[in-house]
Amino acid sequence: DTGVSQDPRHKITKRGQNVTFRCDPISEHNRLYWYRQTLGQGPEFLTYFQNEAQLEKSRLLSDRFSAERPKGSFSTLEIQRTEQGDSAMYLCASSPSRSGGHTEAFFGQGTRLTVV
Amino acid sequence: GDSVTQMEGPVTLSEEAFLTINCTYTATGYPSLFWYVQYPGEGLQLLLKATKADDKGSNKGFEATYRKETTSFHLEKGSVQVSDSAVYFCALSAAKGDTGRRALTFGSGTRLQVQP
Numbered sequence: 085d086t087g088v089s090q091d092p093r094h095k096i097t098k099r100g101q102n103v104t105f106r107c108d109p110i111s112e113h114n115r116l117y118w119y120r121q122t123l124g125q126g127p128e129f130l131t132y133f134q135n136e137a138q139l140e141k142s143r144l145l146s147d148r149f150s151a152e153r154p155k156g157s158f159s160t161l162e163i164q165r166t167e168q169g170d171s172a173m174y175l176c177a178s179s180p181s182r183s184g185g186h187t188e189a190f191f192g193q194g195t196r197l198t199v200v
Numbered sequence: 201g202d203s204v205t206q207m208e209g210p211v212t213l214s215e216e217a218f219l220t221i222n223c224t225y226t227a228t229g230y231p232s233l234f235w236y237v238q239y240p241g242e243g244l245q246l247l248l249k250a251t252k253a254d255d256k257g258s259n260k261g262f263e264a265t266y267r268k269e270t271t272s273f274h275l276e277k278g279s280v281q282v283s284d285s286a287v288y289f290c291a292l293s294a295a296k297g298d299t300g301r302r303a304l305t306f307g308s309g310t311r312l313q314v315q316p
Contacts, residue, residue, distance in 0.1 A: 175244070193242065
């Protein structure tokens, strides 16, 4: 399977614990995005990487959130000191970089986080 | 900022009925427009897209036309099937600054239920 993969698919954690999610994009895609989706809502943009550079962070990304993409390959999203409001589906997407136009983003199946 | 508004669901139809899901947007510049679909238990998949005014995107019997004058991108299908039951998201993508972010801004989704 050469699609976007995310791990784990589900994570239950106690409030105050740290969690880390991993995303493996499609190998030739140099753009990588993280989104958060809460129940009944559409995904909301969190952060964007082009290769290994994190070029933009949404205001939704508080100081407790950090994302990395070492070597421009897989990416991790860490949430420190989790709160119940962090419970959501975290989606990763990747897309190729082509001059001009807007290219399709391919999404993983997401990691569902439940903070208890 | 950019925003997408789509009709609330659920939309319940009988098999072979005509489907319309309304979507309007607000954006600066010239965004690309997308419809994504999320089948139960699966990730977001691109259904169709249109990159400039008057373009018509089509796939699997679904169609949507990019209407700049009404800032709309309504999704239509002439005859729905039970297998079309899913959540449909309208989205736009616009280049941001020098980073070329082009992240997606999503509507809140419309759940379609097709009954046999």
